[in-house]
Every structure is written in C-alpha cells, then in structure tokens.
Amino acid sequence: MYICVCKAVTDRQxxxxxxxxxxxxxxxxxxxxxxxxxxxxxxxxREVLGACLMSQ
Ligand code: FES
Incomplete structure (x- = not known):
C-alpha cells in the first residue's frame, strides 16, 4: 500500500x-x-514506522 503517493513509497519500503x-x-x-x-x-x-519499531 502506498503511504507516500508523491514519492511512491510503500509501507513495505x-x-x-x-x-x-x-x-x-x-x-x-x-x-x-x-x-x-x-x-x-x-x-x-510516522504511524507505520512507530509500529515497526515497536515490533522489533
Ligand atoms: Fe505527498 Fe508523501 S504523499 S509527500
């Protein structure tokens, strides 16, 4: 799923x-x-990053 449409950055990235x-x-x-x-x-x-860092 795209998080940043302008720069085509996905949640996976x-x-x-x-x-x-x-x-x-x-x-x-x-x-x-x-x-x-x-x-x-x-x-x-910020939300996706926060969730990632919490699960590490
Ligand atoms: Fe516009 Fe990320 S969606 S800068």
Missing part, C-alpha cells in the same frame, strides 16, 4: 528501512524521499 536501522522520519526522508512532496503522508508514515 518503510518496514524494510526500519529493519535496516531507520528510526526516525528524518531517516525515511533521507533514504526514501518520503514526505518531500505535499507532506500529507507524514502522519501515516
């Missing part, structure tokens, strides 16, 4: 990034470009 050490929204932005378009995905991305 966020989970992958989290498993490789991304632990903040800034990491996701740097690695995937997420949130650099309209910014609407930021709350959803």
């Amino acid at each position: 966020i989970k992958q990034a989290a498993s490789e050490g991304a632990c903040s929204l800034r990491d996701l932005t740097r690695e995937l470009g997420l949130g650099t378009g309209c910014g609407k995905c930021v709350p959803a991305a």
Whole structure:
C-alpha cells in the first residue's frame, strides 16, 4: 500500500528501512524521499514506522 503517493513509497519500503536501522522520519526522508512532496503522508508514515519499531 502506498503511504507516500508523491514519492511512491510503500509501507513495505518503510518496514524494510526500519529493519535496516531507520528510526526516525528524518531517516525515511533521507533514504526514501518520503514526505518531500505535499507532506500529507507524514502522519501515516510516522504511524507505520512507530509500529515497526515497536515490533522489533
Ligand atoms: Fe508523501 Fe505527498 S504523499 S509527500
């Protein structure tokens, strides 16, 4: 499922990034470009990342 439509970033990519050490929204932005378009995905991305980090 796309979380960031502007940059075509999926929840799977966020989970992958989290498993490789991304632990903040800034990491996701740097690695995937997420949130650099309209910014609407930021709350959803934060939620997915938070859930990933909790389950690690
Ligand atoms: Fe992510 Fe627009 S949906 S920046």
